[in-house]
Amino acid sequence: MYRSTAKHFIMTLFAFLIAFSVHAEKLPNITILATGGTIAGSGATSTTTVGYTAATVGVQQLINAVPELSKISNVTGEQVFQIASESMTNEHWLTLGKRVNTLLAQPNVDGIVITHGTDTLEETAYFLNLVVKSRKPVVLVGAMRPGTALSADGPINLYNAVLIAGSPEAVGKGVLVALGDQIHGARDVTKTNTSTPDSFKTPELGMLGYVQGPKAHFYHVSTRKHTVETEFDISNLSALPQVDIVYGYANMNPVALNAFIAAGAKGIVHAGTGDGSVAAKVKPDLAAARKNGTVIVRASRVGNGIVARNGEANDDELDFVVSDTLSAQKARILLMLGLTKTSNTKELQRMFYMY
Template identity: 80%
Template sequence: MSYNNSARWCKALLACAMLLSTYAGAAEKLARVTILATGGTIAGSGATSTTTVGYTAATVGVERLIAAVPELAKVADVKGEQVFQIASENMSNDHWLKLAKRVNTLLAQQDVDGIVITHGTDTLEETAYFLDLTVKSKKPVVLVGAMRPGTALSADGPINLYNAVLLAASQEAVGKGVLVAMNDQIHAARDVTKTNTSTPDSFKTPELGMLGYIQGNKPYFYHLPARKNTVDTEFDISKLEALPQVDIVYGYANVNPVALNALVGAGAKGIIHAGVGDGSLASSVKTGLVAARKQGVLIVRSSRVGQGIVARNGEANDDELDFVASDTLNPQKARILLMLALTKTSDTKQIQRMFYTY
């Protein structure tokens, strides 16, 4: 072989090698995931390694959370941002609006492929559903928390955070709405709920079922969310500075109307009635609910039971009373949907449509 031919052959091999190197680098490129920290037990600490109750929430910053799980660097290019540092029982409407706007801003950027939100478990399901209705992107958004502080012997926060980042970095999570990753399981924001005060398996989706598992560094989906979410909703919070006041009234034996009347008197624009059974209305509060509706307050019949459909015109004549039935939404999630619905309309027929849509 001549020198010129040999030189050309070497150049061709070098070019191939560089091309293969480029493809390999592209294949190894990690998804870019931003962790938005809001506080909660996952950022909490206890007095001793056996303190699993009575600890202090929201003491650890996002950089320490990330540093505690060095394995994150293997599954995503991770950045952290401290949005709030609160126990989640203090989560407010203002917090939700700020968080949703920040999520939408980040997801609009080309250098963000997914979002993980660390959150206290007490109101995690509510924040997840609010975001499910207001995030305007198909990129993954995953909420995660912990039932035990990071100082506990059996802390669940680190593995939960790892799984959440893994999920947010995956293509499998794209377009499936806002997700919750807890205890190696994947749940839809609309249907998941906290079912136990303290055990690590607290988050479940009763009856309707979780979406899948995270196992062996891979998410496995077996079900998909049926209701519209994220980019397919009609809600736009980009210019909202506040949400309408909507409150929850609890049903129980021998209930009196004092709480209902006080909330209506305090300016509630909507009331979620968490009734017994199929959203039943005790006569002692029905009068007050009817009067509130005549004053323009929107009334939604939900149930304290926690599972099942609240049937329209079942335990009350909703058509006659001009009430709305909550479908399968629990009271705390019905409140979120009604708040957002009231930013669009006060027509009960349209709001009932929304409850059957989302």
């Protein structure tokens, strides 16, 4: 009787250990690339939710602050940069994009999470959406409040991002953004508020899904081409063409436009009023810039809607490009990458309707 009970106990324990081992082996391998930002920030007191210092906490400290990560993934961390995201540059993007592609090419990396400041998070996400060469999930995550705050949102956002990055449902959906229990697509998400935790939204076209419990739930996907479907290759790029943004407003003048042209801009995104309207005082200078070889993209400062080709300007006659639904800051990214391939405006317009 004793031997039978002991044998049963040993067999049960052995089966448990095998099951535990199999479960552990099935956990996805997620690499967290840290770049700084509020999610890595700290404040003077627990009630400091503005006026804090960004980019003070290292990646391992971020991981250690969320021990629950070990239950959903095998996590490793790497500090790529340690900056506030308003200081993000083209050079940072190229370095980050190349590192992401290198990691995703490794069979032991199932997905990547990038911690990032929220000020330019949407721009970095869209850049990666165009240059990542893998179907594996890449998820950008940030926080609107530093980790020292009473209501810090960074830890749960990081947990959700790792959960998404390890989710089979996230494969092939392009670069994603995770904040506030929501999943957004890189192309259309934007920061809508200076300080509240629910700042990130996709106002018109809609978020892709939610994180609830231990699962990512997807309801929508973007129809625009991304990642492995794009024509952009940054593997041998050391710099991107200079593209600047000119903002439209009442009583606008061409001073800023001409300064950018004089400084060597290869492209200009004109964030016009309404449907990308061009002020009478500025139109001749935009037309002259285009005749001299600078590519002009008409975008809108409104934030939503399609910029109609040949709507508020005769784009065919002026040889301008329109941004479709891209914001000015994202149109700048696509134009920079487009100019690494061609300066033909018809080809560039094709890209704006494709990506």
